Amino acid sequence: MAAVSLPLAIWLRFWIVDIEWSPLEAWLPTLIFAGVAGVVFQYTGLYRGIWHFASLRDMLAILRGSLLSLLIFLPLLFVFTRLADYPRSALVMQFFILMLLLAGPRILYRSWKDGSLATVLWRGDDKRVPVVLIGSSLAADTFIREMERGPASYRVVGIIDDSAGRHGRDMRGIRVLGRLADLPAIVNNMREIDRPRRAIIADDRLDGRVIRELVETASQFGISVARLPRMTEFRKESEAGQVQSIDVEDLLGRPQRVLDRSAVTQLIAGRRVLVTGAGGTIGSELVRQVAALQPAAIVLFEQSEHALYQIDMELAERMPELPRVAVLGDVRDADAVETVFAAQRPDIVLHAAAYKHVPLVEANAGEGLLTNVRGTHVVAQACQRHNVAVMVMISTDKAVNPTNVMGATKRIAEMVCQSLDLERVTSQRNSTQYVTVRFGNVLGSSGSVVPLFQRQLASGGPLTVTHPDVTRFFMTTREAVELILQAAAMPNDVVHAEGKIFVLDMGEPVRIQDLARQMIRLTGRQPDKDVKIVFTGLRPGEKLYEEVLHSAETTMPTPQEGVMLAAPRIIDRAELERAIATLIHHAERRDTAAVVAGIAALVPEFEHAPNGQGSSSETAAPVNRPAA
Known part of the structure; x- marks a missing residue:
């Protein structure tokens, strides 16, 4: 290109003024410039660039090489020719012609290969x-x-x-x-x-x-x-x-809260962490986030073989260097739990194991009680015996003014942890801090309405909603787990959380009918026109509106945005232990009526609605209930 640029520039200059000129007359300057340019281009690395990936850096290299070549060529041309018979303007034109000859083919080639030219x-x-x-x-x-x-x-x-x-x-x-x-x-x-x-x-x-x-x-x-x-x-x-x-998380997502990640890291780093229900929606996300905080080891405790295998393999692939133990077991089995605690010596226990499907627990009240109440009691007692530093119990908004067995059993589980945490303050026998965190529905969880709607949409509809006015609080799994860990990491002397419950800010409740319509639109279809919505009636134990706070619960803020403290009713520890022992006895005998009656005696606000009707959710205006 250098050998062509000089004769072309001189010819163009003479052509403009209509003077005949032959390129052979410039053989000596052309030879000199070609030699100079060859050395300069090699020195500046111009030949090393790959044309397919030509970029601004390559254009700058062409500019430097062209300018340097001309600056070296001019003194040499003067020495050999005294610039006789060579128009000065041709040398300026040569610079731009040389730039065009060098950059043009590269730009065209890259444009062709990238498809933009086509x-x-x-x-x-x-x-x-x-x-x-x-x-x-x-x-x-x-x-x-x-x-x-x-x-x-x-x-x-x-x-x-x-x-x-x-x-x-x-x-x-x-x-x-x-x-x-x-x-x-x-x-x-x-x-x-x-x-x-x-x-x-x-x-x-x-x-x-x-x-x-x-x-x-x-x-x-x-x-x-x-x-x-x-x-x-x-x-x-x-x-x-x-x-x-x-996805639905995008539709319901909220601006990211500012989190004190240093406090969470300080809580987890270098400690042995045990997660119950490690294969569930919340449990598995707890495992992922904890694993990223450099714990000394993580213990996965799970009843489902498949779920345990899935999360164990995920950890093996993502963090093979992290010490981990996968334990197949049931939190209701006191001997199994004791064996794990004695062998693994956890510093922190995250208790996510629970039965959460309202209709299933309603139909199997004894089993729900044994897992949600006895399981929590077994784990909490093990934490006390083995001097675990912190136990975090995952609760639900269905524990507030419960109308179903599942919500009532989770309220009793809250009471277990509350009573033990208060004992830590009044007695030297218990050093474990018990943290209870309450929040609403988690998007995409096994019990969530979202997977149901996705399956129904895949089959062409219709989408089934229990009631036109039913609403729920929703939170993404990631956000819920971040706030759970944030609550657990709060210094007790700062928030004075003894016996209290951390309540996550769930934002505004979402009408399930509106959620169904949004999910239909995401597929490019129109609600009621392309996909119908069918109302099926409230299920056993289901409420129209969920609540995150009882009307009698006093609340106070915490240093963490999105986390509040609530102080629910406290029951005497000895009375609670006797009531739980009686409930477990009835559950083991499969006496459902006695189980429900015992729950009602222990949780006065429990208004059982086996047919999906409840005064607390339909006739009264509960705390945090949206305006009609």
Whole structure:
């Protein structure tokens, strides 16, 4: 290219003024410049670049090489020719011609290999799906670049961004068309060939409310909504072009709370941690988050062989260096629990094992009591005997004004831990701190309505909802577990939590009917038109509204946003032990009526509603109940 640039520049200069000139007249300068450029280009590393990956760095190398070559060539040309018969302007023209000859082929080659050149040449025959990106973030830039490389499924026709300063500007040649609120007008003003068939979220900061509004608006135009992987979710750049479906967590997600991660790390790091129910939804997420905090060892205690195998294999693959023990056992078995505690000597116990399916526990009241009450009692007593530093018991909002056996048994489990924690303050015999954490439904858990709706949608519907007005509190598994660990890590002398219960802020309750409609829209279909919603009636023990606080419970804030302290009714320890022993006796004899009666005696607020009716949830206005 260097050998061509000088004769071409001189010829172009003479051609402009209509003077005949032959390139042979410049053989000596051409030879000199070719030699100089060859040495300079080798020195500056210009030949080392791979054309397929030509970048701005390569363009700068071409600029440096061209400029340095001319600066060395000019003195040499003066020595040999005194610049006679060579127009000075041709030398300036040569610089730009040389830049064009060196950079042009590289840019064209990369454009061809990446597919962007083909996109321009055959735009009218483009079979890719037109999409709009929501957010002009780094992820959006990466996605556009990926779509310009080789075969791609999507063609970006515009960007939607709420940042007013970016409206009308371009990102890699793609125009920022306006705000999210302008989406209907933007779509209507587009040509038919450019109308998006999908909206792809490229901004991690969008909260659940904004995403819900986007899904509803987009569905009116037949536009499906998806999202790019979050920056923390992909490990290589090519994964940035992999579009993911919007899930329920995205719809209900809330802004990330600021957490005191140093306190949680200090609680877990270097300690032996035992997790009961380690294979369940909450238990397995506890295991994942605890494993990342560098514990000395982690003990997985689980009744289900399959669930235990799954979480054990996951840990083996993700953290093979972490010492772990997988124990197949039942928390109701006092001998098995004692054996594990004696052998493993845990410092921290996270008790997530429980029966949580309301209708199943309602139909099997004795079994529910044995697991939820006796199991908690067995684990709590073992913690006391073996001087465990902290035991965390996972409770539920169904323990507040319970109308079903499951909720009532979890309230008794709360009372067990409360009484033992108070004993720690009044007696020197117990050094274990008992932490009880109460929250609502976890998205995607085995007992959640979300997997049910997903199965029903996969089979074409209809979606079944028990009642038009039924609402629930929801929280993502990750957020729930983070706050559980945060509550456990709070210094007791700061929050004075003796005998109290940590209550997680669940946000606003969600109407299940609205959740069903949102999930239908996520599939690109319309509720009531494409997929029906059928109301089946409340199930045994089911309430219309869940509550996270009893009307008599006093609450106080904690240093951690999203976590409150509640002080429920306390029962005498000796009285509680006698009542539990009687309940276990009735449960072992399969005397369901006696079990339910005993629960009602121990939990005065328990109003059993075996047919799904309960005065506390339908006729009264409970604490935290949404306005009608």
